[in-house]
Amino acid sequence: MALISRVIRKVFTVPEPLPGSVPIRLLVKTEDASEVDWSIPHPAVVNPVPLTAEKLAIAWIMSPPGESSGGHQNIFRFISVLEAAGHTVKVYLYSAHNPFTVASVRHTLVNSPSYPDFTATFETHTSAGVSSDVDVIFATGWETAYASFRDTSLARRFYFVQDFEPYFYPVGSASTLAENTYRFGFTAITAGGFLADKLATEYGMKASHYDFGANRDLYRITHDEPRKEIFFYARPPTERRGFELGIIALALFAKERPDYTINLAGWNVRSHQIPFPYVNLSELRIDELNAVYNRCAAGLVISLTNMSLLPLELLSAGVIPVVNDGPNNRLVSDNPYIAYTPASPKALARRLIEVVDRADAIEHARAGSQSVAAASWDESGRAFLAIFEAAIRG
Amino acid sequence: MSLFSRAVRSLKTEGPRQAASRAFNRMAIDLDTNRLGDSLVRPEDAVAVDWTVPQLFTTDPPAPKTKNVKTAWIISPPGRTSGGHQNAFRFMDFLEKAGHSVTVYFYTTEHRVVDVTAIRTMLQTTSAYPDLAGDLRVYDPEQGFDDDVDAIFATGWETAYPVFRHPTNARRFYFTQDFEPAFYASGSDYVLAENSYRFGFHGFSAGRWLSKKLTVDYAMPGDFYDYAVDKDHYSLTNTAPRNEILFYARPPTARRAFEFGRLVLTEFHRLRPDITINLVGWDISPYYVPFPYVNHTALDISQLNGVYNRCAAALILSLTNMSLLPMEVMSSGVVPVVNDAPNTREIFESPYMDYQPLSPGSMARRLVELVENPDQVAYAKAMAESVAAIDWVDPGDTFIAAFEASMLAGPNAPRP
Secondary structure, three states: OOOHHHHHHHOOOOOOOOOOOOOOOOOOOHHHHHOOOOOOOOHHHOOOOOOOOOOOEEEEOOOOOOOOOOHHHHHHHHHHHHHOOOOEEEEEEEOOOOOOHHHHHHHHHHOOOOOOOOOOOOEEOOOOOOOOOOEEEEEEHHHHHHHHHHHOOEHHHEEEEEHHHHHHOOOHHHHHHHHHHHHHHOOEEEEEHHHHHHHHHHOOOOEEEEOOOOOOOOOOOOOOOOOEEEEEEOOOHHHHHHHHHHHHHHHHHHHHHHEEEEEOOOOOOOOOOOOOOEEEEEOOOOHHHHHHHHHHEEEEEEOOOOOHHHHHHHHHOOEEEEOOOOOOHHHHOOOOOEEEEEEEOOHHHHHHHHHHOOHHHHHHHHHHHHHHHOOOHHHHHHHHHHHHHHHOOO | OOOOHHHHHHHHHHHHHHHHHHHHHOOOHHHOOOOOOOOOOOHHHHHHOOOOOHHHHHHOOOOOOOOOOEEEEEEEOOOOOOOHHHHHHHHHHHHHHHOOOEEEEEOOOOOOOOOHHHHHHHHHHHOOOOOOOOEEOOOOOOOOOOOOEEEEEOOOOOHHHHHHHHOOOOEEEEOOOOOHHOOOOOHHHHHHHHHHOOOEEEEEEEEEHHHHHHHHHHHHOOEEEEEOOOOOOOOOOOOOOOEEEEOOOOOHHHHHEEEEHHHHHHHHHHOOOEEEEEEEEOOOOOEEEOOOOOEOOOOHHHHHHHHOOEEEEEOOOOOOOOOHHHHHHHHHOOOOEEEEHHHHOOOOOOOOOOOEEHHHHHHHHHHHHHOOOOOHHHHHHHHHHHHHHOOOOOHHHHHHHHHHHHOOOOOOOOOO
16 A cells, blocks of 8 residues: 555656756747637637727737847837827737846837837736737737737737748647647738738638838939849848758859859858858848849849748849749739749759849849839838728728 | 857847747757758759759650569668658568569768668667668769669658759659658758659658648659558557556657647646656656656557556647557557647548647647546447458558559659
């Protein structure tokens, strides 16, 4: 009997992990992932509260923004659209692991030229959830959707989706937890048509999109002469930018067209072995980009999930973007001046050569720039607001 | 720059979310030295392959040949317990037994020297491997494959690259056991793996889900063999009520979703703290697990049935091609709780497969229901009998018939 109870005690205590053991870390707080049971729909989704007030209180849950985070910059672009329409925005900062202070985050954003002006308040997201006066909750990154789902508030639920985030991981726990957020019943507003189409057809989400803009004030043709350089958006730590694939393609290009300068921008790549001469531009400030673009005839941009903003910005500056072919890019922009090419290194290199060898390169660049003249972020803001209004008033 | 100062820098410029997700994904890799050559494929092979240009082997295939076919297989160097390698060698053995010849080439980008003699000894002494008659060689890029080879089999995605590069029109086959791009985040390796399905090879896939996916998504022609359960190893021996459960836990294998299973079992333990949780598949002691469990580590095949027969239900997560485990535990009277998805539904049809949505709470509740089922014993018996009654088709017969049929095929239309 004593033996049995000893065995039982042994079995029914939590075994101690070994020293130096492997932590399990996910972007979402473990408790949030554990508690969210999306197989039982959230009441706010089952019976959406009708919103009649003209001015709404809108909560955005997001990870603490960094200065050069393009995803956060885009979030604040649309927060300022909501504020301009008379709504009040409250930002809730959610982070499972990394410490931050609200004051320092706010300071960074207010002083950064990359962020628009806004009046939103900032606070740390806690298990208490959003304040009781909140009418609408926007989730942003996938982990924030868990915080939104766990919140007992009956506020209307939206999901501001900028990429298909399960693709950021090998298939496993993190990709599954990210994918499940599309089953929470939230209304999606997405960056471009690919995401809206994917979320609606594969997950049955109510999903609408705004189109990308290209800021004409920042990106335009200033150099209307033959260009003898090319550009590659090189970000080795960001898997979806296909750094290694791009380098393999550029090595072939460099061999065929050694007289062309190859610019790498987006990351300091000096410590990578790159088998051809290149200019390491590292991370450039937003006001330095147009000058670089205007030296380039072609730009290689690999986007393996949702398309980058870069192809339209490059076009605006008269650079022909060579982009890997796929629905993730074509459904975002079907602009005929984007040179969509299969993601075979040799095919990409051949296409870059074709683009720089064009006899009518200058006219072609001008026409490419003209083709995006109408793509403005103001238009995107109006589309976003129309989707939002239709969803809450409908 | 140290990894730490890099982390601080990236925290400042990107915000903690990006920095964190990167650290989690690429933990083992020093980002500054993540250079070309870290991929499974040799960069020279990745550069040389241009699959957008149709090749001789699709436009001008060799004359039909079904007797004494000379085959070459290229594969990464095998380990003693690698199930994927064991399975590939089993199929090489089928070819030899059908009167064809096999030469095996080992392909790797690792610097470690491949010891062919040790591999030969392992094949001869490990019961999980057949003792192959054919030659074993290290793949030498200068030599490539023999010029007179009739058919070349790629195995892992990286081996498809040297197979594509072979200059003759020898027939090309692709022995696919999983959808390997899913092993990576969307990035260069994902693309290089995915592109291998566009090379124009003829696939032999483990199960119909994979075969269908490759045909539908990549227009890759192919056949499949069905899984078969080894009735000798798995059977119902315990007909008393069972009060334990099982989780197939393999933390290093992302597609087995260890962290997700841990969430499910944490909730399960909260609901029924009295039920023993068995973890099988890997030594879990270095991992934090917030509930008591029995750590079986990786058990020998002969010990599995004993553990299975103590369990009423098993949590088995398969995020890419399904594991054989659900069928095996059913033979032992354990109800498999399996994530509900095409990759699990399209492999094996049985009313006893307990498909559940991937919500930790709902999976935990289902596991409780299964343990508490008053008809548990009768249900287990009926389930085990249903599996035992299946006349499993021999995968070898399926394979040889499909192989010989495709050795007769004419040219494929060049794909757009």
